[in-house]
Every structure is written in C-alpha cells, then in structure tokens.
Amino acid sequence: MKTYFNNQVNGLYENANKIVNIFLDASYRDKNVKLDIPEDFTQEFFSIVDKVSLSLMDDKDNFYGYFLFQMSREIKFDIGSPTAVNFKEAKYVIYFNPLIFLKLNIKQMESTIKHEILHIISMHLIRAKEFKNGYSTLAINMAMDIVVNKYLNNLPPYATTLEWVNLNYSLKLLPYEPFEYYVENIQTALNLLEEDKDGVEDDSNNDNEIETDYNPEKTHDIWQTSNDIDEKTLHEFTEKAINNSQKGTIPVYLESMIASLKNSKGELPWNLYLNRLMGTIESNKKKTVTRRNRRQPDRLDLRGELRSHKAKIAVALDISGSISDEEFKQAIKEVLNIVKNYNHEITIIECDTEIRRAYKVKSTKDIKDRLNIRGGTKFTPVFEYANNNSINLLVYFTDGKGEDKLKIIPHGYKTLWVISGRGDKLSLKEPYGAVKKLSNVEIKDTSLDLSDVVRDGFSMNNQERIL
Template sequence: MKTYFDTQVEKLYEKANEVITIYLSTNHKDENSQVNIPEDFKKEFFSLVDKVNLSLMEDKDNFYGYFLFQTSREIRFDISSPTAINFKETRYVIYFNPIIFLTLNINQMATTIKHEILHVISMHLIRSKEFKDRYSSLAINMAMDVVVNEYLDYLPPYATTLEWVNLNYSLKLLPYESFEYYVEKLQTAIALLESAKDAPADDLNKVDNDTDGKIEMDYNPEKTHDLWEESSDIDKKTFKEFTEKFIDNSQKGNIPNYLESIISSIKSNENELPWNLYLNRLMGTVESSKKKTITRRNRRQPDRLDLRGELRSHKAKIAVALDISGSISDEEFKQSIKEVLNIVKNYNHEIIIIECDDKIRRVYTVKSASDVKNRINIRGRTKFTPVFEYANANKLNLLVYFTDGKGETELLTMPRGYKILWVISGRGDTLSLKEPYGAVKKLSSIEMKDDTLELNDVVRDGFSMNNQQGTFF
C-alpha cells in the first residue's frame, strides 16, 4: 500500500523528468545553457528532503540529521549519484540529483545522505587529492566508497560495496581496512582488467547518456566525487577546523561506536599517518625487479602465447639506519624492526641494518627479528651524510632512518633514486635538516594490525575504527 511519502516521490519524479525533457528539447545544442529548475519544484523537493532528515533525527544516528541542518542544499542534474557534497566558503553544500535520488525509498535516501557526511568526517575530500597522480579516479572513488559503505545499512542496489568489488574484480579484500589498502588493491585489479579486455580502465564503468554533461541519468562510480573539485581552496588546517565545528554542532546525544572513533581521530593531534602505516604505504611504491615466467601470460598481449609474462622477484634493497648516538632504546628499536619486518614480509625484499653516528659503524642483513643484533655501545655525535653516501653507492630502493633528529642542517651528499622515511625517536621532536628529501614521522607505540580479523571486531557499532585513525591527512 502506497504511503503519502511514496505518492509525493512519484509526483516529484514525474516533474523532474518534465524539467529534463524541456531542457533537452529546447537547449540541448547550446553549450552555455543551464537546466532551468522551477522554484515550486525546488520547494516541493526540499520539503521531501526535510522529511528524510526528520527520519534521521528520530533515528539513533541523529548526528547525521544535525549535520545536514548546517549544510546548504542545491539541486544539480549533472551529478552521477543521488547525492554529492563539497565545501564552499565557510560551509558544506549537499547536492541532489532528483532523477537518481527519487528512485530510492526513504531509508536509502537517508543512507545516501549519511554516505556523504561520512566522506566529510573521514577527511576524504582532502585525502583523495594526495592520490590523484598515482591512481585512477575510478580506483580512488571506489576505495573511499567501500570504506564508508561498510558502516551503512539500506544501501542503494548499485552502491559500491566490499562484496561488489570482490565479485566484479575477482578480489578477496578484507572488511574495515583503510582507504590506502583498498585503493592500491583496486588499482591493480583495474589495471589487470584493462589489460585483459584491451580497454581503457576508466571506461569500464562509464555510461554514455549523450546529454552534454548537463544531465546525468545513471549512477557512475568514476564520477561520484567530481564536485569535490569545485570546493573552496583552503589549507588542511582550516579545512579540519571547519569540519570539527560542524561535528561539534552535530553531537546532541549518543552516537554509534564507529562514529565516535572517526570523530576521535579527527580531533586528535595525530594529523598524519603513523610511521609504520606510512611505511606500509611506501612499500606499495617501491620498485622491485621483474623476471620472465611461462606460467603467466603477457599482460599487454595475452593472446600471444609465445610471449612470456612477468613476476616480481621482490629483491629491492631496503636499509634501516639506526642512529646509535640517539635516545632510542634497544627495546624500542627491536620492536620497530619487528614492525618493519612484518610490513615487508609479503615483499621478501633484502633488509639491511646500518648502525651509525658520525660514521657507519656496522652493516648487516636480517631476515627475521632473531637476526637483529644488540647495537654497538658507541655514542658519537650524529652525522647523516655517511648513510646517504652508502645508500647512493649501494643503489637502495628505500631508506628508513631512526634518529633523534639532531644532526647536520644540510646533507653533503644528495640522495639519488630512492625513497626516504625519517622516524624521529626518543626525546627528539624535529629533524635538523632543512631539506629532509622524504617524509618525517614521530616514533610512537602503535600496535600493528594483524592480517587476520577477530570475529568480535566485525560487528556493527562494535568495530573500532582504529585502523582508520591517523589516515585522514
């Protein structure tokens, strides 16, 4: 039996189609024309959105309802999802495409609003910018959507979920992982699919409606966050402050555990990836040599059985330098090395330990934590340059340097061709170098996440988003 809400939705959907029909019949050939949205349609449509928001206010997740109250609202027929969001001047603006939004029931409508707000408080509008040079928009969008959709019920049938990407890209991705984890795995899967189908990766999910970009009739995962590009250009710190203000005004009662964890993360002082999670990200970018194999087809020409495929041989060189003059303890360093070995275990790269102060005192390789030796009991002054001379001469792929940060202000030897991660330990707070040539992180006691999931962790409202924390910047 139809409710009054359902009847209102049907009438609005018919009016939305009338708006599109008029536009296509009169202005379709004019590139400068805009969709004329009648004021009475806007009034009726946002009246319906108010009803959806009322359902949010009555729900245990009323945080979303209070958040929506603070946003501006606009109708745009050119977005390829039911809702979208961006930041303009001093507030968030949420957009609705009636053609897609009005095909949903009230619970699904509420979910699409929650979806956009979760992107905001997960800092995805900022985080996504860091990946644009290395990953396709399709991989980035799907990774972010997988992250937020894990915490939502009543998803639209076309929503990008973990189950959907696992099925469509032949993956076995784990639930409740970080954005970085999903985007890397998805980019690899998209590239393989592109090679197999001999088609551009970004074309795999496109829908062509031939409506000059002013009208979008269907959901398109590659374009769902295009409006983020129209956000006001503000720095991370200001963006974070505005977001915290919205969050504070939205907390009017109890909130689910997963929301509390996200909010706790954004309000913490850890505004960047912990060193071990950052190293985990770097490992996906470290080159390793490749070897030919007859067990895999050539990716570029899979039909050519005479061409051999390639497998990574995983023999890139990774050096871990320990400043023995610094204030890091033996136990701290051994624990850090265990975390390094845990991160690189699936890559099987060569690990080199370098003990140094103002010169290199000892160099040896390790394969497991038991190979790590007690450091030499010498306490000279710190000089970074000798390690970089060694790294250049031995053609390293990655250098992880543990130090208290107190050394030269300038390197006498410039690093060549490898990535660098500084880990400031002990009583140190900053790196003395004016130009670090790599990322600088602070050593802290952070528990590494095991590859297996405990059943108790994967429950709604009971799963802690600790593995998401610290990944917003």
C-alpha cells in the same frame, strides 16, 4: 502520508527529466549553453530533502540529521551518485543529483546521506588526494565506500559493498580492515583484469554534464573541487561539526570513529602516517605485451606498462648512539607489520657519518645486531644512496641532530623522519618530508651501573589503529 511522499518524489523525478531534456536539446545546438534549474524545482526538491532530514532527526541516529543541518545544499546533475560532498567556504556542502537520488525510497535516501557524512568523519576527502598518485580512482573509490558502507543498512542496490567486490573481483577481502588493505587488494585485482585485456588503455575522460546512473568511478570526483585546505584546519572544522551534532546517544561504531578523529588532533602518529604513505608511493612499473604503449599505440614493438606494486623501501638507522636498541627493534617490527600486505622490498641502512652497512630484510629474523660504532651524524650519505638505488620511500630513524642542510637533494621518493624520544627536533632547515616522533617506552640498561639507566624513549604499542 507515505503515498503522498512517493507521489511527490515521482512527480519531481519527471520534472527533473524534463529539465535535462530541454538542456540536452539546447546544448546540441549550442555547446556553451548552461543547465538552467528553475527556482520552483529547487524549492520542491529541497522540501523532499527536508522530509528526509526530519526522518533522520526522529531516528535513533539523529546525529546524521544534526550534521546535515549544518551543511549547505546544492543540486548538481553531473555527479555520478545520488549524493556527494566537498568543503567550500568554511563549511561542508552536500550535493544531490535528482536523476539518481529521486529513484530511491526514503530509507535509501537516508543511507546515502549517512554515507557522505561517514566519508567526512573518516577524513576521506584528504586521504583520497594523498592516494591518487599510486592507485586508480576506481580502486580508491571502492575501497573508501567499503569502509563506510559496512556500517549502513538500506543501501541502494548498486552500492559498493564488501560482498559485491568479493563476488565481482574474485576476492576474499576481510571485513573491518583499514582502507589501505582494501585499496591495495582491489588495485591488484584491477591490474590483473587489465593485463588480461588487449588493446590501448583508455585514459579519456567523459565530460558529459549529465549523469543519469550511478558511476563508481565518478562518485567522488567533486572532492577535487574542495577548497585547498590543510589537514589540521579541516580536522578542526570537522570536529566542530561533530560536537554540534552530538545531541543524544550515538551508535557504538560512530563513537569509535569520532574518538579516533579527536584523539589524532590532526597529527597522525608516525606508524599511522607510514601506513598512509604506503598507499601513495609510486611503485615500479613492469612491462607487458598485452597492452600497447600509451604514448605510441601504433608501435606494436613497444611494450605497455602495468604497476607491479613492489616498491623499494629504505629504513635508515642513525647508529651514532642516539637511538636505543629497544626503540629501533620495536620500530622495525612496526614497519614490517605495516608493509606486510604490500609485498615491498625493504633495505635497512646503518649510518653515522657514512653508510656502514646496508642489507635486505623480509622478517624480524633477518634484522642484524646493530654495529658497535659511535661516530657523529650526517644525513647526506643516506640520501645519496637512495638517489642512486631507485628508492620509493625512505624512513629515517634519528635523534634529529646532524647537518642543517643536505648536500644532495632527494628526488623521486617520499621521506619520513622519525625522531627518537630523546631527540628534540630535526636539525635540517628543509627536511624534504614529514617529521614525526616516537612515543614513550622504557629503555633497558645493558650496563652494570644502575644509576645510568635512562627511563625514557618511545614505543608504538599504544598507537591507535586507523579506521
């Protein structure tokens, strides 16, 4: 049976090469010619996929087999990996490149299908889009592949693993860390390699319609063709597919990933959302003489640019009395913990109707006691400060009660509003950013009258760590 399967795969691989060669010969004469995949080839190829699917059904990890059963299938010779996924017409689609997929044995075929499903469960199709402005495609792809491949055996020999990245980029990355940790460190390593190279940066895209070998920089290109859908809706479709796939026991790691997805309800807590934002902010640029200017490569007097990956973060605190000291102290500790791997500059801004104080912090020891001023609340002064000081990210802690319209429109940075436990909603009609809430914490009373103690407020200690 195994010999018959291998012979069928080998014969199909030869046919795939014939189809591609016919296309390449025709496209040499006519650039507008389209790749024609014969129907009999398609049927035979998917009979191979059916055998892999049945093998997954019989395996202890039959979750993957049931999940695959719900997906549409297509053949694409232009993807740089054996398989790829995206979301089309209210369902997930899995694509196969026969020239790469048919080189694998059946166990490796299973692993590459599992690989794509783990990307889906990890909501990587959404997260990749959010990080593309701050990091290179290669760094994002490798970081996401490290996250999912750590759970898989029988990987193809070229698979991006933690060990491979550490060896090839002289890194010491730790296992089982979140995606943000990997993408930041990999991007830093890539920047150092670029800095050592002389010449013009190559931003050109290869539009070749045929991919014959694995290409880590193009493995997830097809994610960009997914239907434009909001995270909450995609989350609901994913959870439905997961529920339909749980027909028996599943591995512990899958239980953890699924629980994290379901508990989020499509709405990330403020601290996890901040963790995500850290990977999307565009850091300041630093000049380099080792790279020519991209727009004018012949001008040797103009210096090129590299990401310095040191962005300016402003943490604004409404000191009008709406947020307790306990809430803010816990929140700022959370902020410092999240950004510690990013080497970013943090400025704390205390504001009511105007900015009362702004100072930089590197650790919790630098946090000053809050000023004892209790006025009204205006948001505009903080945004004026951010606009004038090249801020990359503004995190604003408030009860949400202030102006209904900003007098100054923010530009050039992202904003995250964090509403205190006693707050209801943000008064602004246009927040120019995401609005999140804190979660409950007991607030300590500093007065002598115990009847005035308020037992509400919010904490970040119960938040779940991102996968």
